[in-house]
Amino acid sequence: MSTRPAKPRAKNLATLLQGIAPERAPSAHVSDLTLDSRQVEAGGAFVALTGLRTHGLAFLEQALSRGAAAVLWEPAAGVAAPRLPVGVIGVRVPDLTRQLGTIADRFFDAPSSEIRIAAVTGTNGKTTIAYMLAEALEKLGIDAAYTGTLGFGRVGAVRARSHTTPDCITVHRELAELRDDGVRSVAMEVTSHALVQQRVAGVRFDAALFTNLTRDHLDYHGTFEAYGEAKARLFEWPTLKHAIVNLDDPFGATLTQRVRGTALTVYGRESLATTDVSSEACYVRATHVVAEPVGLSIEIDSAWGRGRLHSRLIGAFNVDNVLAVLAALLGFDVPLRDALQTIEQGTAPPGRMEMLIAPGKPLVVVDYAHTPDALDKALRAVRAHSTGKLHCVFGCGGERDVGKRPLMGSIAETQADAVIVTDDNPRGEDGDAIVAAILDGMREPTKAHVQRDRAAAIELAIARAAPGDAVLIAGKGHENYQIVGSTRRHFSDREVALAALGRTS
Template structure:
């Protein structure tokens, strides 16, 4: 962790947002801020606003018991007598980002920040940017689904974009850890809720828009409006926008007020263009043309869609100061994000197993199409859909799997409060020939059966979430697993929380499962 944030009086923190504060309140000094009553530390202020299920004031008592010395609220919740100063701030809900920025002294202004938004490609693009910064200057940070903090010591993440106060705290911690540049994933939810309002973005990147999170947003228009908040309301210095995408074209036409736009894509009119010249099981050869120069480059990544992510990262890196020669070198060095299109096996007459994280019909189509281009043989797809989420995409996912894979294996993927049988029925509904699908409710068994049924030259695609479930289903403790793998237990727990680890651990983990299924694996191509 970083240094303690400097203590601040409520008077200084709330300057201009409140009339005269009573002296006892004004002089109250706090050492931190938190929206989460379970994470409040001694000496900190608890910030209470309307949450998804209850008003934060319902948890104020708990926060005070944990050591909160003040409660800042919006005046709309029921508040019992707490024995510590409380202060109502009008419209606090939309000022959370400003509140965090004030307390932590505007950390984003001391950093180079690149924000990446879009349905698919956010995680990979942000990770590519951070990887390159880390290799070239050793001072990169990341905030996103993989983790947050300095690249060399990521902390596990629990959501894509943290709450507005936690986000400012993370940026501040990054500075304390010696980070100078941060790549950040920015979800639509976060933009919608104003979680990034007070982040000074040097570059804003838009990857694409497809059906996703519609259970949250309801309509594509709302989704598009959320994206505009990043490109227009946040006034980034640079915007890097995918011109192959309809919303991207629209954004390019609407971005104004001093933001310099760089368009990228595969069509001739983009300022940064790329084309795939050749693909094989070891990666692809690309041709790039940009305002800074052009050339051919070799990438070890799989899938033509990664060309788009690489272009987005390359444009951002070049605009933010990396020389074009260096950018070309970095493209060659990019390795995949943990859990994204990882290639295992394929040696000694084994099938190739590819692990991916495809949660939308588009992403699944992309993954399966990419694999078709790289490999020859049967393509087996193992997947399920989570419960309590946009059910409309289930039949669409199954239809894509049926169309592009030779064998579809349906299984459970985190049913939450739903009946797993209903989810599988929704999936089968999307298939023209549901009788050809293999339904195996237990995830571990599903993967074993898929591997069993495959031969040399075949590919098995499954979702990285499935892997997380396997440790629990196989019933191994972290300690057992660590011993089996010959790694520290911390490695196993980091690996499970999705923190970046070299893929050989992943590989050994899979070998164990595979051996239980009576199978032996080849080596991971990426190590």
């Protein structure tokens, strides 16, 4: 166990900014770093970056009122140098957004240099893969933790937070906390937003894993090509030692051509089944898959040998997730037999194809699927593990990619026998307009039932379903809240479904 103090010691500004700020910073100490003016502590440094809508200096007064001893600010067009009280240090730092990772790394004593970090990126599968990888490493006796959509911490003690990848300072702060707690390996979800916005700058990634690329976040990236390029940044990381890529995905196949000077492992089913990979240094492929009533049986061929495993996960797409975790473990020098046995003990993370079962009731599956591709795969997965009708409850989030709404409507209509369209997180958008956009993608929208009250929609779907049927509740997964307007209220698909099934847990 580390003997480091729980809180980092104050650091000298001149040391933190050496080679970064154009002018030498004063030799003064700061006790903390933060981008959030509400979290400034007396003696700490407030970091003001250029934002999408406003500059961090707009919150300067609050930072000063809380006792900021220094202000690091990023120059931008139309932004004047701040006027600071006597005794408060101001340092202009050009390109501070990009440089902040180095500053945070220095402040927290380079936490990622003492932890082996595997970064997982891609549209779908990040949470399942990162969670299962951390869980597997822990079962193998390696002090491991997870960070991502579910929060951060050791598996079984994950603390929730608001973003999959938080701001750059928080990333390094959390890594420092994990290091000080004795963690030596971390499986980290890394989003496209995080890569573009430099939220993981300064982190020393050992391994990068790519899952797939399908439509999502085009409201932010603008084009599918830009979205892909954002993901690709991870595979050009200067500290990268190992790249793990899904060769079945078209972008993944392209990505392998860009990996240079890094050990490469490819995994998949379709491409590897029809491609001669005997000359590949590293590969993992599924040669035969059987969907069992509750789980998957997978025969494996790899550069490390052959084997078979029985996973508790359901759905054909989870074969890819299992292969990814296996490839990562093998890349970490875990023997094939140990890796297979450990994965067999693995469980799905909360809200990821989570099965809720009650005697005499339909099978209910709660999943985070909120993209067209994820919804299609989730529906196909549940269909493969049920014998009766398939019911689907879903909606689309407000103030997000509007183009995917009709696509998801079409998929739900095609794949499910009965569809109930409801609210997801409408945020500031008109919920009726979101529903209308979903229905626009259906050939026969009048056959879909609209119930915007999400709890009522879930209860209705379960009440209508017979034993032997299956109900997929898609979109929110692990989330325990719903955002309507600016109000965030408690709401859990899982809790509502359990109550409808007559269960309490």
